[in-house]
Amino acid sequence: MSALVLEKTSRWFGNVVAVNDVSMTIGPGVTGLLGPNGAGKTTLLAMMSGFLPPSSGTVRLDGEPVWRNTGIYQRIGLVPEREISFGYLTGRQFVQANAELQKLPDPRGATDKVLETVEMTEPAGRRISTYSKGMRQRIKLAAALVHDPQVLLLDEPFNGVDPRQRAHLMRLLRRMGEDGRIVLFSSHILEEVEQVARHIEVLVAGRHAASGDYTAIRRLMTDRPVHYRLESSDNRRLAGLLMTRESVTGVQVTPVGALEVQVSDLGAFAAGLPAWTRAEGITIRELIPTDESLESVFAYLVAS
Missing domain, CATH: 3.30.70.920 (Lrp/AsnC effector binding domain/regulation of amino acid metabolism (RAM) domain)
Known part of the structure; x- marks a missing residue:
């Protein structure tokens, strides 16, 4: 079974420890990464996606290290929380550029398919700078999905998304989890996690605080x-x-x-x-x- 595995993983920036000795295994299905703002969720996702090296410990996908492993990047998609800096591009240009970077045999066809999946076909010809927050979230998701990755990592994907778009995104994540992909999304809002994921990982102040079935951990929180x-x-x-x-x-x-x-x-x-x-x-x-x-x-x- 495919798995994203962290073993005693830490990341520090100077004297600031952002992630502290975290070990966890993320398997197929939808997993919620839950924690308050500043808990280290973004740093953890950056290490999982290969954008940031661990200061100590390891991050592996199916036994292979993620950092500086270009072959593995083709199996991972990341939807970052930060805003897209290519506002001068149209949505289609942005997604197709990612398809071309992945060296897909038919970048245009893959772009058309994924734009339809995230319901962005019609506005894809407009510049990203004209998009609403929710539309920018969906075009980032399209870019992360264009190469059909095995692993999808999302950092606060529901921020700024209206209720209809939120419901569509939640259905999409659940469907990908049911298809056997590893889907991990971060949130600091308990109710968002409850609607999408049964398994959760909890971070507090950079440390791994809890892991397991959502219902059992939710009961600890409410009691x-x-x-x-x-x-x-x-x-x-x-x-x-x-x-x-x-x-x-x-x-x-x-x-x-x-x-x-x-x-x-x-x-x-x-x-x-x-x-x-x-x-x-x-x-x-x-x-x-x-x-x-x-x-x-x-x-x-x-x-x-």
Whole structure:
């Protein structure tokens, strides 16, 4: 079975470690590379695609090193997050140039086919500088697919894509995974990964934090303690009330008098809070989750 394998792979830039001792195996199907912004996802994808050498460790496709292996580049397609710098070209010219670089026997025919696949046939004659963000994403995908690669790597492919285009792109990725290709896409948005991939790899601060079935890892993320900042008409009385509830594991009063509440059972807390406060004549004025960023979710996951 085909596989993209990283073994103890690191990459640093001066004193900054972007990827730290990562080992993972990506097989056929769709895999989500999940992590907060700055986690090292882009650097990892650059090493997987052969655009960047590891500072230590190895990246191999079917046992062959990816770095400086021109034969392997014909089996890998990359859709980078960065914008296309060839805005003066038409979409067709850009995709066909990639087909010619790959030395395909029929560059024009391959270009026509892939433009149809990503639904860009009609606007392909326009300059890329006139495209919307979503159209630029699709033309980058066409260029990455024109040589029919075994491996497709995508960096934040859904950024700026409207709902209809997003749905089409998701269907396309799922179909390629079902066809036996290795499809790996990065995202910092949990819901995007949930709709496309069953297997995920999680990066936090350059380290490999988790690997496996999406459902199991998602459960770890949602079952973690949740923290809220809470303001009411009577914070002192509310603090005493909350401490008697099983779903609440901690209450602290902040220096400005607000409450910091730690909740272990989010469902019971959300269902019970309105009734508890109504019965005591307390009015809730503000209820804000303070740890709902992906950074905090992933930090909890690493510690689990």
